[in-house]
Amino acid sequence: MKLNSLPSHLAALLVTGALITGIASGCARKANQAEQAAVAAAPKWLAEIDNGQYGQSWLESSALFQSKVPEPTWESSMTTFRKPLGDLQSRSLESAQFATQLPGVADGQYVVMRFDASFANKKSAIETVTFMLEKDGQWKSAGYFIK
Numbered sequence: 001m002k003l004n005s006l007p008s009h010l011a012a013l014l015v016t017g018a019l020i021t022g023i024a025s026g027c028a029r030k031a032n033q034a035e036q037a038a039v040a041a042a043p044k045w046l047a048e049i050d051n052g053q054y055g056q057s058w059l060e061s062s063a064l065f066q067s068k069v070p071e072p073t074w075e076s077s078m079t080t081f082r083k084p085l086g087d088l089q090s091r092s093l094e095s096a097q098f099a100t101q102l103p104g105v106a107d108g109q110y111v112v113m114r115f116d117a118s119f120a121n122k123k124s125a126i127e128t129v130t131f132m133l134e135k136d137g138q139w140k141s142a143g144y145f146i147k
Helices: 008-050 054-059 063-068 071-085
Strands: 088-099 110-119 122-133 139-146
Touching (some): 008 110, 054 071, 110 139
Antiparallel strands (some): 088 110
16 A cells, blocks of 8 residues: 555554654664673673672772762672672573663663572572663663662
8 A cells, every 4th residue: 555545644644653663663672782781791790799809899880889889888788798698509680671760860771680599598589780881881780689
C-alpha cells in the first residue's frame, strides 16, 4: 500500500508510528549495549572487593561514588560488611537494567545489576551493583549493596 493513496491523517499516523518504532528500537539497542558494557566491566571491580583490595576498588570507582563515599569510609564498610562473608564461592548475574534516572543522583547513564552470590560464610546473598558511564566513556561503579 502506498502512503500517497491513504487519507493524509492515516498516512501521518503510519509515518509517526514508524518513527516511534524506530526511536524505540534505537533506545532499546542503546540500553542493551550499555548493559553489556557495564556487565563486562563489573567482574574486575567485584574481584578487587573479593580479594580485599578495597582501596583499589575505590580508586576505580566513579567520580560520583568517590565524591559521596570517602576512601576510609569505603574501606571500613567493606571490612565490616563484606570481609566477614569470606571467600566468594559463586556469583551469577540475575539481571541488568539500564536507566537514565535514579533516585538521589543526577540524570546520566546507569546500569543496575543484581547478582546471586554465595560466600564461604553466607550461602545465599544478593549483590546490587550500579555502574555509570563516566565522561571519559568508561563504565565505573557508582554503588554496591549486599544483602
